[in-house]
Amino acid sequence: MTAPIRVLVCDDQVLIRTGLATIIDAQPDLAMVGECGDGRAVVDLAGRLHPDVVVMDVRMPVLDGIAATRLLAGAGVEAPVKVLVVTTFNLDEYVYQALRAGASGFLLKDAPPAQLLHGIRTVASGAALLDPEVTRQLVGRYAARIRPMDGAAPDRPLTPRELEVLRLIADGLSNSEIAATLRISQETVKTFVSRILTKLGLRDRVQAVVYAYRHGLAT
Template structure:
């Protein structure tokens, strides 16, 4: 039997934590090993139980989820953190990208999306709601109109640029593979090379580069 994905759920609402636990543990390959109702408790539990993935709410008492995320990611070999957000929290999303969150999930997302996000995070992939990306870009990224390929992207091949644009649309590795009609392992190789060439930690930060350089415009299919 394969090892279960160990998850810490950090949210100040008991019903939310309970609901997430029920949904995730029903998947069979996921185990909720701890819960936290404050940012400080999330930090403590992360050190205590060493989860693979943390679902981190933004607004929590004592210490907010983004400050907790930043602190947890300072430690060696940290877990992957997926930020839980709602549509009224746009102002926090860009900061979450910068501190190192590896994905975003709407708190009212379908159960299948929640499970997919945890599985993706556990394998080094990430799942970002396309609607969140679009709202992020509209709020925080100035539309760039580069003349030719921006310097940051000159080392990428044409196929890597294609993959980067699909990452920026919020597609997972499996979805990119289907779009390009290639194997998922091929996509993983492209993603790894893109991150290395751009000098970014994860694919979420690659999304920021894609929009800031104008590689992707505010129209996600542009």
């Protein structure tokens, strides 16, 4: 049997933290390894408990979720931990900052339990979790702010088709939606996505979205 996905939950609201832990622990393929209420504690616990996924709130005392995510999953971290940010939509700017800090995805706190569980499994598998509609509103809203003033071009230029796929990723489209838009197969889309990530040295689709907006490749 495959070992269960080890999950650590960090949220400063005890009721929410307990609810998340109850939902997660009821799944045979998931295992709660710990919970805590501030960013400093989650960094310390992650170092001891070695979770596969950290479910992270954004606004917390001592150390906020963005700073904690950067310490757990940011650039240069020797053994990065996958972080799934779970927050309220009115904190969308904080969510964007968390994605830049290294989070593998995000969900809203009012998401149904099935979506939370799917999110944990998706992030644990190495994939990114981006809800298309929320992505459009979140990143699009801050596009002007995050795009560099000098309009820097990519260091390793993509082919016209790869640029087209990258723009659609930045619009929040899933692989199936990209395939339908470009009238190509989903397997072909997966190949393009893989090439884009490799050429640009990106970890996942989250970083691809951020890259596209930072380099003026999306509107």
